[in-house]
Amino acid sequence: MPDFEPLIIAFACNWCSYAASDVAGTSRSYYPANVRIIRVMCSGMVDPTYILRALEGGADGVLIAGCRPGDCHYISGNTKAEKMVERMKTLLRRLGLEDERLRLQWISSGEGRLFARTIEEMVGRLKEMGPSPLKKRRGCQA
């Protein structure tokens, strides 16, 4: 499937990763248009349901981006997210989805370049993996 364009839903914490995605913009760090960012206050706010609904709906990958360990604006939200993601990866494997479709990345507020690189990497990897088996129709308009 050479023209497959994966769709990534990214949950970005308001304080670090969302800020980093803004920095990616202000510094014109270009990255593929396959990602849709949802702003959350903290990566620890992301519920398993959000991830499952995104995948069920046809997202090829889900990114949870939070502050680096120790930097959480709410002290430990990111470490809670880390544990949740581990459990969800287990669930995805058991359900028959590649756990790489779910990625957790620490991105601090200045790391626009890292944000862009993370998307690039994810898009590249998802392209290798092919569309999510849960995908209903075509990929995103890309």
Place this chain on the structure above:
Amino acid sequence: MTLKTGVYICHCGSNIARTVDVKQVTEYNATLDSVEVARDYLYMCSDLGQELIKNDIKELGLDRVVVASCSPRMHELTFRKACVEGGLNPYLYTHANIREHCSWVHRNGDLATEKAKDLIRASVRRVCHQEPLEVKEVPVNPNTLIVGGGIAGITAALKIAASENRVYLVEREPSIGGRMSQLNMTFPTLDCSECILTPKMTDVGNNPYIDLMASSEIEEVSGYVGNFKVKIRKKARFVTEKCTACGDCIKECPVEVLSEFEEGLNKRKAIYIPFAQSIPNKYVISRNDTPPCKLACPIGMDIQGYLALVSVGKFQEAYQLLRRTNPLPSVCGRVCYHPCEDACKRAYVDEPLAINPLKRFITDGVNVEQIELPQITPNGHSVAVIGSGPAGLAAAHDLALWGYSVTIFEALSEGGGMLRAGIPEYRLPRDVLRKDIEYIQKLGVVIKTDTRIGEQVTLDDLEHDHQAVFVAVGAHQSLRLKIPGEETLEVIPGVDFLRAVNMDQKVEVPDRVVVIGGGNTAIDCARVARRLGAAEVHIICLESRDDMPAGSDEIEQAEAEGILIHHSHSVTRIVSDDGHINGVECLDVRSFEFDEEGGVSIDTVRGSEHIVPAGAVILAIGQHPDIPRQFGLSLGRGNTIQVSPDTLSTSRDRVFAGGDVVTGPAKVIEAIAAGKRAARSIDSYLKGEILEIKERPAPERLGDEEIAELQKLHPIQKRVDMPQLAPAQRIGDFAEVEQGYTIGQAQEEAARCLACGGCCDCLECEKVCEPKAIDHSMKDEVVEIEVGSIIVATGYDDFDPGVISEYGYGKYDNVITALEFERLSCAAGPTSGEILLKDGRKPESVAIIHCVGSRDQNYHEYCSRVCCMYALKDAYLIREHTGAEVYQMYIDMRCFGEGYEEFYKRLSEKGVHFIRGKASAVTDHALAEEEKGRLIVTCEDTLIGSMLRVPVDMVILCIALEPRSDAEQVARLFNISRRPDGFFQERHLKLDPIATPTSGVFVIGCCGGPRDISDTVAQALGGAGEALAMIGKGSVTLEAAVAAVSADICIGCGRCTEVCEFHSPEVIKDERGMPVCQVNEVVCQGCGACGVACPTGAMSIRHFTDEQILSTVDALVEV
């Protein structure tokens, strides 16, 4: 009801429009469900753009608004405000980011346009699920708490107080001033630190709006922004506000400890002010935990106190202090088994203090005749004491002092009990005992000798004549061994033998005497027999040498006097010839064991029978009391009187008992303790009060770290031995063996005391304090205050360079820390500002090593920021004052502030040597002649690539600034977090450097990371600004997007309370008593962790509800 949404798409000039086909997006959006109007505009954020929204809300009746433009972090608030102005709740607005997330990061216009459509569609979907939220305000308490009275706290306090609002400034130390008060001069201006700081401190002290609480610590913080409740422990200073800081007290105080303020370079008294300009300018007494000697003493004597008084030559005062707790000080000075010495902390360093010899020294020098007697007011009660041994005398002494009329009944012809009849004169001379007894008699105690109760006078008689009776008849009856020959032959009971000799009866001994027993009585008997002329005295005892119950010094002295001790022997029979004793038969003992009944089972070596020849056998295996039957008291094991252990009351009303008669034979000091306890019990009984039982904890063993600390602080100094008579001299007569200290010896020995308790309770200061400001009984006080904001300014700790062993700190005298150099160079410091080596010489060359513990992966990764500059300043001072050569060993010179670079330049011109390289070691190992007797710093000069050995006289270590050792507890107290480096975390490194994630708690100064004074002051003013902004507004706006719980659903399981870092949700009982969670919206930060943890779905975050987020997800994936 169908919603009407307005969608507004911004061109952002060409920033968005260049990449995203705005027209196409707008047309697409107009087709979406619920969208009433979709417009695009060049600059939505402009006034005209905002007008567009406001008008549409009004004219089209929009009830939801979406703007697609730049990042919400840029303009979300702008458009929320526009909504409000248009008449719409600000939370009915959503922002789509199509610039930073779209036009700026994607080159392909088609893709960017499609993405923009997606993002806006998702926002439109989301906004339909949004609900109006109420923005709440809570009033702010205008008071501010500042924790830490360094330059940061002082500056913030003065600034806030200038607004005439109340400030509570809490400082842990006795004075404010913090680290800055310890500094000598400040870079780069070379202002005298004290000169610029102390006026500010005085201002704090005088400011009516500043409530200064020194010697105080925060105990508990509750509440939330604007409304904190804080509990503060004001530690007892033992000096009241009446103190005029005249300093008379310090002249009298005998206790010296290392001065914290002078970094241990100097000593201070136990009553002190940290430095001359301290604020509050009131003295304070430093008091540590009760010293181990006092804890170990059965009567809790103020041991440290009398040692301190001896050390300063106040012998009379020392005696008075002895008397405060000990009714028989002269006796104790001779015969006490001194458990205090076993507990002494000095033993960890070298040898314990010679407490008992010093006590004896004090009493020896005192003439009882001249002692002023205390005033006694008779209370009309009388108490009878049976027995004038240590227990009886002690009880009589204390009761007499409290006004009781006390009569002691003594069976022997002279008072003293076992002290008189049992202890040989060479250990306790009679006039020494008499001295103590006479004193007690002077207090009004009557001793009726030759009066055995039970015969002429009965216990009933005493009960009739007195309000209470104390039975302290001791244990004078020797135990029997129950072996063949013991009954028929004339085996002499040990106590009888001693009594006969002591009471001056004529006693003769044969050439060979065997004493059976291993306790002090046995030793006494043996030594007495030796003195009576026995040529050969044997002691036969069951125990091994180490297990003998007798005191080890007694054993040593006996051995020195030629007494032969047969250890681990059991006596099986007395051997006689013709009715006369001629020896004892013994067996070797492998082991033995006492059973619970006091009986003993002995494992002997079969066939080891042998005979020790003897002309007389003295049996000293123990005593038990002999209680007349007619006393009618319940007796326990070993014929002892049964008493209640706390009150010492017996089975008879108003009759108390204590001492050996209760415990069986014990130590003198324990009998005194029992007597004192009985006195207190009788006193409270007669007054109808309940006896307060005070349990003293046992002294604790020190941990390895504490021991190392002690050994580091105190050089070894052996105990001064007390002279003794030579053994040959002593066996001739009953002269006292131990000869006592001279004044010089006593003072030298007493000065060895480590003063572990701080204040020694000698009360000398109280005597001279004219304003009567000293109160040794002062207790800590906990006060509660209410404040609106809290500023944390707890400062930093100094890195301990001792852990970097290669720099030799703690090993070489002249390797010092930079802070020690501050004190050394300060005119008010220990050397009056002269920069001197430890031996008093002036240094000719000095090395300054930078980055000690900073910028080092092994210790602290960060730069401590102030060291380069103070190193320059130190170099300047050294050059100025001593002319010595100065070598700066640096990695990088960081001179970034105003005037800093200029200062660096000035120094470079002053002939200071700059060596770029991190010093590798400091050693005194000389390789060349010129290195001898000096410290050699090895270092690579990396600029020229050569290894250097720099011989110097002094090395100054520029030590890192590190987080306070209790930073973790403090962080928990205020609910703030710490960075990986351990300092307190600010809300945003650059843009919000003073606020913390906990609203209303601010962090200033070095507790947030190393900073110099200028930066600290700037931060302090910032902190004041934060607090004043809250006070000025009078209220704080609470985050509306916080957690909300649906009480019907919530099961109160506590999974949310477990994850919340802010203690916002709390499980309470609802009106039916069912557990249910309650969110404290004021402290909730809206992070949403609780929602994820909630199993029922009862918990949600306003503005980030499942519906809102899932509708966004659904909208984004439906392609």
Place this chain on the structure above:
Amino acid sequence: MISQQLLLDITKCSRCGKCTAICPMFEKTRGWDTGVARGKLLISWGLVRGELEINDKLIESLYQCPTCMLCEQECAAGAKVTEIIREARALVVERGASVPFSHRGTFDTVARITLRDGLHRDWLDLIRGDFRESGEIVYFPGSLPYLEPILDFDLGAARIISAAVKIFNRAGIRPTIVKELADSGHDTFWSGQYQFFNALKEKNSRLLAGAKMIVTTCAEDYYILKNEYSLDAEVYHISQFVRDLVREGKLAFSKGVERVTFHDPCRLGRHMGEYDAPREVLKAFADYREMVRYGKDAACCGVGAWMNCNKYSKQLRLDRVKEAAEAADTLITACSKCLSHFSCLMTEPEKVEDLPDIKIVDFTEFAARNLKDI
């Protein structure tokens, strides 16, 4: 669409009040009639006739019921209460309302994902024991492997599944485990999502086409497979399966001294009428005690189909574990849901003050643990 027969059933209600007296949930809520069968029937009537708008209160009324069937069992008029409520829920769903699931609907989403083809399930590594991937004797573990990672306590999926396989193996059977099976659809069915349920049923029926015998470890799966699927295979609950094997002499247990009691899951007991099988098995080797309410009078764990976990249902759970603790030291249940709900209560960080000390153990695991070699 609701059948005429059921509509008639609604009108059967004589408003006698027996259900209000017997409903354990109503005992806790003590609210309006909407909180009990009688009222819910009327609401269903109003819904069917289009007289009622769907709103939160109506949804709460319909879903605030674990469909434990106690009222229906005792209904003097013989109204099929649970069925009516389910049909009413289906109407609500049909009209576009969303089901008020606990756990933010995560389990519903998981069920949807299991419906999808082309996934390569990967959980067989949980199993200790000998099994095959196709054959006629099928063990149906339901959604156990998928529930576990979502819950924050140890459900023991691997232990339960392995225990089941061990039982098969002891009886000389290598059970078939079809890892691609979808969620059984019990919750989907009872939440009224019929279309969704039919899709699940269709998929599972396809995958189970060759089966002659199916054994479930969960009472809900047993109920739904046996009642709502039209399979050619015989469906057994593990308790029945074990009982039969014991009777045939193919299994035996070591005598234990553990004091145990059995909690009848609504689906196994009142819905399917199976009270004896688990008891016969447990009595064979354990010190078996009965709770105050047992068999057809057994109280519900409080929650059905992940739908109404709230403070009232928690009280039901609490009452039940207290009853169990009065009777025994270990509570045995034969339903993954009951097990989850009780375990959830026992692991609450904010412990209920009078929470008894009792172990909660799954029937399968308990039985397997006590198996004896023959």
